[in-house]
Amino acid sequence: MAELRSRTIELLAPAKDIACGIRAIDCGADAVYIGAEQFGAxxxxxxxxxxxxxxxxxAxxxxxxVYVTVNTILTDDELPEAVSLIHRLYEIGADAIMVQDMGLLEADLPPVPLLASTQTNNTTPQKIKFLEDVGFRRAVLARELFIEEIRDIREQTSIELECFVHGSLCVSYSGQCYLSYAIGGRSGNRGECxxxxxxxxxxxxxxxxxxxDKRYLLSLRDLNLSEYIEELIDAGVSSFKIEGRLRDEAYVANIVPYYRNKLDEALARKQLRKASSGRATIDFTPDPLKTFNRGYCDYFLHGRTDTIVSPHTPKSTGEPLGTVTCTGRDYFVLDATHDIHNGDGICFFDAEHHxxxxxxxxxxxxRVYPSSMKSIRTGLFIYRNYDHEFVKHIQKADIIRTIDVVFTVRGDDKKLLVRARxxxxxxxxxxxxVSGDTAKNRxxxxxxIRKQFSRLGDTKFRCAGISVDLEIVVFIPVKDINQMRRDITDKLWRQRLNSYVRQESVIHRNNVPYPEKSLGYEANVLNMKASAFYKRHGVxxxxxxxESGIDSAGKKVMTTRYCILHQYxxxxxxGKTGxxxxxxxxxxxxTGKxxxxxxxxxKCVMELYF
Structure with a gap:
């Protein structure tokens, strides 16, 4: 139990760009992951x-x-460029690099921790123990794992475990899908799915x-494990990951605070600590139903279910509203209380399920008056996929993350000594x-003095207390007190950055045996160093x-835990019919293909052959 309570728990958010990254930090993320100019998935x-x-x-x-993704597989020509990029990322302070290509472990890397991307197909205790033994700091778990499988991995390893808890789902095991490449040459393993x-x-x-006939048979719903945070902590997960490096700031501003709240509630109950400092304050109630979603599911966390697919559309349906009870020439009425606004977007499935x-x-x-009444009829279920007021509120939201500080002010009629902790x-x-006459009203x-030092609205700090003890109280102009406050908080902000200690990790090459002796194309070996890595480990x-150019005809191009035959x-x-x-x-x-x-x-998996 003591070991469990010593863990810090991380909320990991996506960053499409610097604006999304800063917004994620402001909303309470303990870490963000972001792609560099090249070699990101x-x-x-x-x-x-x-x-x-x-x-x-x-951050x-x-x-x-801040973790940076360099998680595509690499050609022999690209490998030196990727190594150079990792050196530059280390020099600017990156905390870890997320990788897929094992050829990088044969290169001369800086002492930056490596995270094994979910693209490395992290599904078994044996595979993840191997990754730990060769020097990875963390493994990103496959989304498909049952909770029991996560527990088994934790029991047999000590590596950090990162788990997706929200966002879009790939129907294939990550790193094991070649369908896009086989069809048109765009490889998911090369960041071009x-x-x-x-x-x-x-x-x-x-x-x-x-x-x-003609359904989106491989299109899954989106993941939402927000109700299972404590269960995942108990299973051994230490980093809770939100998917969405192609999503915008509005997505980040809604989803990150939602999970921050859920995680903080769990941490308080379990007496665990979050992995970063400060407290985020937002002026709206986050709601994942109001952000892009295809309907939510918990995927395979608690076993196989029939509620993980979105066969009628790959698009966002958003928030369920209610059923149409009556219609007029240009309006309809719903059976449920709602807050539909002018400018909202709604969607529904017509008689042909389009x-x-x-x-x-x-x-x-x-009465709700839409731009068009086409296909709207009594009995139709309505969704809202764009909440105009909610989006407007998020765009204008006052979101700030502050760090608690306590001030101590001591002194006499000559000087003040101010400390900030x-x-x-x-x-x-x-x-x-200071100089001046004795204050007329002590x-x-x-x-x-207390009031002016507490006014930290233009800083990243929140006053958690102030102690003032002066031998002689002289009159001090407000502008001078404000300047003292600005100076001391600027010093503290700079000192926080100087006090940050980045973890480092060096890969020590060894010959720990890989769990398999033979590797097919599914191991994604695209360069000579990756081949040398596996040979050194006994393959x-x-x-x-x-992606080396082998003929995909007749080859397996997808492996998935989702089974269409079971689903239908x-x-x-x-023991089903059919x-x-x-x-x-x-x-x-x-196209008829x-x-x-x-x-x-x-194995209870489905495979697709080209």
């Missing part, structure tokens, strides 16, 4: 070293961390009998000359990555 979310450096400096004032999983497919059997939408022009009493025990002091002057047969009632292992259909089964895309489905029932 979200190629569209790259950032300059200058911007990353500014974000690092801002470190709060003892928050075209998201073919969000396209329309039909499910047919071996006789081409259509079982399901997502439709319109804007709201006016609300009068219980913050919540982390960091202390600065300043000596300020108590009023002391009260003025005897290493096949090149799919034709899984024989589960025996009138003859295997093997296929997915057929809009067929993908064979293979179910590995022993």
């Amino acid at each position: 979200r190629k569209a979310a790259g950032n300059s070293l200058e911007d990353i450096s500014r974000l690092i400096e801002y 470190h004032h709060y003892f928050a961390k 075209a998201q073919p999983c969000r396209k329309l497919y039909s499910l047919v059997d071996s006789e081409e009998k259509t079982i399901i 997502l439709q939408g319109t804007n709201i022009n006016c609300v009068d009493g219980g 913050d919540e982390d025990g960091i202390e600065v002091s300043g000596e300020y000359p 108590d009023m002057m002391l009260d003025t 005897e047969d290493i096949r090149p990555a799919m 009632g034709i899984c024989r292992k589960a 025996t009138e259909y003859k295997p093997p089964f296929y997915l057929v895309d809009e 067929k993908y064979k489905i293979n179910c590995d029932c022993k």
Whole structure:
């Protein structure tokens, strides 16, 4: 129990750019992850070293961390560039680098901690123990894991465990999807996924009998594990990760405070500490239903369910509102109390289960007047996918993160000695000359000193207390007191940055055996150093990555724990119906291309073949 209570728990937020990163820190994130100009798994979310450096400096004032993603697989030509980039990131203060390519561990890296990206397919205790033994500080767990599997990993390892708790879901195990590359040459392992999983497919059997026609059969709902924070802490998770490096500031400003609140409640109950300093204050109530979502699920955390897929649309449906009870020529009425506003966006599924939408022009009493009444009928369920007032509030929100500070003021009629000590025990002091007559009203002057030192609205601090003890109280102009306050808080802000201690970690090469002796293209080995890494760890047969240019025809291009056959009632292992259909089964895309489905029932996974 003592070991459990010594842990710090981290809320990790995405940063598309420096603005999103700073907003995440202000909203209470203990760490942010951001992509550099190259080699990130979200190629569209790259950032300059200058911007990353500014974000690092801002975060470190709060003892928050910045992790940089260099998590694509690399060619032999790219590897030296990636190593050079990591050196530069270390020089500007990055706290850790998130990587996928094992070739980097054969290179001359600076002493910066390495985090094993979820792209390294972290699903078993054996794999994660290996990552720990070769020098990784942390492993990002596969999203598909059952809670029991997370517990097993924790029991057999001591590496930090990072777990996704919110955001979009990849239908395939991360790092094990080659569908985008096979179709059009855009590899998810290279940061260029075209998201073919969000396209329309039909499910047919071996006789081409259509079982399901033109649905988004691979498109999953979004993840929301906010109700299971304590359970995940008990299972051994120390970093709670929000997905969304392509999302905007509004997403960050809504979702980060929501999880900050949830996490703080859990930490208080479990007597654990958060991983950074300060307290975020926001002037609105965060609500994940008002941010982009396809409907939420807890994925496989508590086993297999039938509520993880979004077959009718890959787009955001947003917030459920209610059912239409009656309609007029240009209005409708809902069965539930609502707060629909002018300018809101609503959506619904028409009779053919296609997502439709319109804007709201006016609300009068219980009547809602949309821009178009097309397809709106009695019995239709309405969602709101854009809350105009909520978005406007977030954009104008007063969000500030402050650090508690206590002031001590001592002195006489010649000088004041001011000390400021913050919540982390960091202390600065300043000596300020004073001159003037003895104050006519001693108590009023002391009260003025307290009041002016407490006015920290233009700083990142919050006054948690002030002690004033003066031998002789002289009159001090308010402007002079304000200057003392500004000077001492500026000193403290600078001292916080100087006091930040960055963790370092050196990779010591060893020959700890890899759990397997043979690796197929699914190991994503694209360069000679990655091959050398696995050979040093006892792997005897290493096949090149799919992205090396091998022919994808007939190859497995997706491995997923989600099973379409189970989802739609034709899984024989589960004892479901559908025996009138003859295997093997296929997915057929809009071009007529067929993908064979293979179910590995022993592992309870579905595989898709090109």
